[in-house]
Each structure stands twice: as structure tokens, then as C-alpha cells.
Amino acid sequence: MNQTTPIRPDYEGELRKAGVRITRPRKVILSILADAGDHPDALEIFKRAVEIDSGISLSTVYRTMKLLEGVGAIHRHAFEGGPSRFEPAGVEHHDHLIDLDTGDVIEFHSERIEELQQEIARELGYDIVHHRLELYGRRRRGKVSRGG
Amino acid sequence: MNQTTPIRPDYEGELRKAGVRITRPRKVILSILADAGDHPDALEIFKRAVEIDSGISLSTVYRTMKLLEGVGAIHRHAFEGGPSRFEPAGVEHHDHLIDLDTGDVIEFHSERIEELQQEIARELGYDIVHHRLELYGRRRRGKVSRGG
DNA sequence: ATGCAATTGCAAATCGTTTGCAACTGAAGT
DNA sequence: ACTTCAGTTGCAAACGATTTGCAATTGCAT
Numbered sequence: 001m002n003q004t005t006p007i008r009p010d011y012e013g014e015l016r017k018a019g020v021r022i023t024r025p026r027k028v029i030l031s032i033l034a035d036a037g038d039h040p041d042a043l044e045i046f047k048r049a050v051e052i053d054s055g056i057s058l059s060t061v062y063r064t065m066k067l068l069e070g071v072g073a074i075h076r077h078a079f080e081g082g083p084s085r086f087e088p089a090g091v092e093h094h095d096h097l098i099d100l101d102t103g104d105v106i107e108f109h110s111e112r113i114e115e116l117q118q119e120i121a122r123e124l125g126y127d128i129v130h131h132r133l134e135l136y137g138r139r140r141r142g143k144v145s146r147g148g
Numbered sequence: 149m150n151q152t153t154p155i156r157p158d159y160e161g162e163l164r165k166a167g168v169r170i171t172r173p174r175k176v177i178l179s180i181l182a183d184a185g186d187h188p189d190a191l192e193i194f195k196r197a198v199e200i201d202s203g204i205s206l207s208t209v210y211r212t213m214k215l216l217e218g219v220g221a222i223h224r225h226a227f228e229g230g231p232s233r234f235e236p237a238g239v240e241h242h243d244h245l246i247d248l249d250t251g252d253v254i255e256f257h258s259e260r261i262e263e264l265q266q267e268i269a270r271e272l273g274y275d276i277v278h279h280r281l282e283l284y285g286r287r288r289r290g291k292v293s294r295g296g
Numbered sequence: 297a298t299g300c301a302a303t304t305g306c307a308a309a310t311c312g313t314t315t316g317c318a319a320c321t322g323a324a325g326t
Numbered sequence: 327a328c329t330t331c332a333g334t335t336g337c338a339a340a341c342g343a344t345t346t347g348c349a350a351t352t353g354c355a356t
Contacts, residue, residue, distance in 0.1 A: 121283055132280060
């Protein structure tokens with residue numbers, strides 16, 4: 001039972017614990033986040049939210065994202081070119097490979113790279129607070145394809 | 149004689165070759181870039197430019213940066229939080245360590261990390277077009293300091 | 297010198313995001 | 327259930343970084 005269980009994040013709980021109110025719009029946004037298997041941006045979240053409750057405003061989406069980010073419940077990623085995209089913070093740390101053609105985000109992790117980063121920072125006299133490693137690429141043509 | 153010689157970039161030449169005119173404002177901006185040892189953003193370049201020729205506009209700075217970027221003469225880096233910052237493209241590829249307290253940018257390179265990235269991308273079925281590796285950190289207190 | 301397309305400065309527009317504000321509403325207390 | 331009131335909302339306006347339309351200017355090939 002030591003596998004990376006993709007825990008359905010309990011955002012409401014996290015927020016309550018942080019002393020914020022669970023309002024109608026927040027409930028909607030939270031449910032969207034919990035369901036999202038991708039890395040939606042604020043506008044995308046807003047669109048999905050409107051389908052559930054047409055009264056929600058984009059401002060509230062932004063405000064809620066900032067709130068969740070502050071609480072540490074989600075991570076914000078500012079990939080090249082586009083708006084910030086979000087993902088639940090519940091999973092193990094990972095970096096991203098962005099498909100330049102589709103915008104798809106693939107997660108990966110390399111303990112070796114993490115170590116090397118630490119090593120480099122130490123040599124330069126720094127402590128890493130956080131880092132950003134993003135690979136921008138295209139699906140290799142030919143050979144095996146992983147379907148899509 | 150195999151050290152990384154910081155070749156004073158011949159922007160004018162690169163631009164001429166690309167068929168663009170060498171105008172007065174461009175000359176000023178180009179000279180600033182050639183001298184810059186740091187990673188200035190557009191506004192900073194603009195400020196430095198105004199001191200040489202007060203008639204230069206921020207738009208022209210932006211336009212010139214885009215031009216140089218298109219020609220491949222400079223690289224644009226969108227570090228977290230702030231505006232894009234630029235650096236000559238003439239040097240060897242490297243990644244960046246950003247000092248969170250000062251905004252200073254320290255360059256580093258790890259062939260091992262580059263290899264690992266390639267490996268990871270390949271395993272995921274991708275070709276890397278480019279990547280972004282940024283370490284955000286603080287100078288380690290105590291012990292040796294590299295002066296500053 | 298001449299001519300014209302490339303380039304400029306300016307102001308206005310754009311994009312993603314934040315914010316001021318008056319109206320509204322959770323949730324704690326009765 | 328009813329009140330209360332600070333937390334929250336939607337809206338529109340403000341924001342910072344960057345881009346763009348346009349009329350005036352200017353490289354640079356002739």
C-alpha cells in the first residue's frame with residue numbers, strides 16, 4: 001500500500017481548515033478541480049464552472065485559485081506563452097513535458113535530476129527554494145506510438 | 149584557449165544579414181545589449197537607451213527585442229513573476245539560477261542533466277524542441293561566500 | 297540627391313490577472 | 327428559524343507587460 005494513490009483532494013476540508021468559507025461558487029470550482037485530469041487555466045475552469053452554475057464570475061475563479069495556491073492545495077504553472085495552468089498539489093513532485101502541438105502536459109520525475117540540481121545549487125552557494133523544469137517537445141514520428 | 153570566450157556579439161552584422169535596417173535607435177539598443185553583463189528586461193533596456201538617445205520609445209525596444217529574438221541573436225527568458233529578460237545568444241547553452249532576494253541570474257550548465265532530459269523525453273516518445281530549467285534560491289548563509 | 301519601403305513614436309488596444317466597491321451570503325450565535 | 331456581520335461575490339475598471347495602427351520619419355539602394 002505504498003503506491004502513489006491519486007487521492008481525490010479534499011479541498012473543502014483544506015479551505016475550512018484555513019478558515020475560509022465554503023461558498024456556492026467555490027464548491028463548483030472545487031469540484032471541477034477535483035475532477036480535472038488535465039491542467040486547465042483559469043478561463044477553462046471558468047467555462048466548466050459556468051456550465052454548472054451560470055452565475056460564477058471569472059474573478060472568483062482567479063480569487064479561488066489564488067486562495068488554493070496560498071493554502072498549498074494547488075500548484076500554478078506558467079508555461080511558455082500561455083496563461084497560468086493549475087493542478088492539484090496532492091501528487092508527488094514532478095516536472096512537465098509540454099506537447100507543443102496539443103498543449104498536453106505530461107508529468108515526469110527524475111530523482112537523479114533533482115539531486116544534480118541540489119548539487120549545482122550547493123556549489124554555487126545557494127539553497128534551492130523551488131525550481132522549474134519544463135521540456136517543450138513534439139511527439140516523435142514513426143515507431144511505436146502510445147496512442148492518443 | 150578553449151575557454152568560453154564571451155564574444156562581443158556582432159548584432160549589426162546579424163541584423164544586416166537578416167535584411168533589416170540599422171537605424172539610430174537600433175544602434176543604441178544594440179550597443180546596450182552588447183555591453184550588458186546582466187539580464188535586463190525591456191524597461192531596463194529602455195531606460196539605458198534613453199540616457200544615450202532620449203528620443204527612443206519603449207515600443208521600439210520591444211520591437212527590436214522581438215526582431216533580435218527572431219534572428220536568434222538573443223534569448224528571452226520569462227522568469228517567474230517578472231517581465232521577460234534578455235541575454236545575448238552567443239554563449240553556450242546554459243540554465244539559470246535566480247537569486248530570489250536580488251533578482252541576480254547565475255548561469256550554469258550540466259551536461260548530465262541535459263542527457264537525462266533527452267532520455268526522459270525519448271522514453272515518453274517525444275523530441276525536445278527546447279527546455280527551461282530554472283532554480284530559484286537564496287544564497288546560503290554562513291561558511292564561504294563568493295563575495296558579491 | 298531621390299524615392300519608397302522599412303521603421304519610428306505615440307496612443308490606443310490587447311491579454312491575463314487583480315482590485316475597488318456595493319450588494320450578497322455563509323455560518324456562528326440566539 | 328432569525329439575526330448578524332465579516333467574508334465573499336459580480337461587475338467594471340485598473341493593472342502591468344507587451345503589441346499594434348497609423349501618420350510621420352528615415353535608412354539605404356539607386
